[in-house]
Amino acid sequence: MNITLKYFSWIRVKLKKSHDLIEFNKNISFKELKNNLISKDAIYQEIFEDKSVKFFLNLKEIDDENQTLNNGDILAFLPPVTGG
C-alpha cells in the first residue's frame, strides 16, 4: 500500500522536501509508521517528540496512535499555524 506524507513549514524546510510517497507491503498503524520513519532518519525523532506538531490523516486530526492507515491515505505533518 502507498501512503503520501505532506510536510509543511519548518518540517518541510528541515526535511528539504514537501512530500514523500512511501510503500508498505501491509496495512500499518500510525504508530508503526512513526517508528518506521524514526528508524530511517533521526530528524523524525525531533518531529514526533515536538508536542506542538499535529498530524492530519485525510484532513482529520489523528487522536489515536493506533489508527490504521490505508492505501492512498494522505498524512500531513503540521507545525503550529501562523496565518492571518
Added chain:
Amino acid sequence: MIKITNESFDLETELKYVSSDTNGAYSFFLGTVRSDLSSSNKKIKGIYLECYEELALVQLKKIRSTALNNWKLNECLIIHRIGKLDLGEKIVLVITASSHRANAIKACEFVIDSLKIDVAFWKFHLLDNDQKEVVLQKSLDNEKMLKWREIIN
C-alpha cells in the same frame, strides 16, 4: 464566500459581494504585511505564506459557519493570500455583515482570531539573499482563542 488566492483583492469589489439592504452593519478586518525585524534583528523584505489548501478550506468553512450561526450574520467573507508578499501588501480580509453592529464586530474578531490558530497557513519572513525564516505562533493568539472556545462551547 471563502477564497485562498495568489492575487490581491479590492476592498470595494469585495464589499459589493456582501452588500444587501438587509444589513445594517459591516465589520472589516484587513491584515497587511508590516515592516518587522527577523529573529536576528534584520529588517524583513516581505513575507511568504505557505498553505495546505485542501485542509485550510475545510477549516475556514467551519469557522465561517460558526460565525454565521453564533452571531446571526447575514454574510461572512474571508479572503487569505498565499505566496510571496511585499511590505504593505494585503494578506487577509474578513468582512462580516449583520443587522446590528455588535454582532458584526464580535464575529469579525472571532474569525480573525480563529484564523490565526486554527487554519493551515504558515508565515515566513523574507530576508536578504532569498533566505526565509519561519514565523512562530504567538502565545497571546492561543490565549485569545481559548477564551473564544469558552464562549462558543
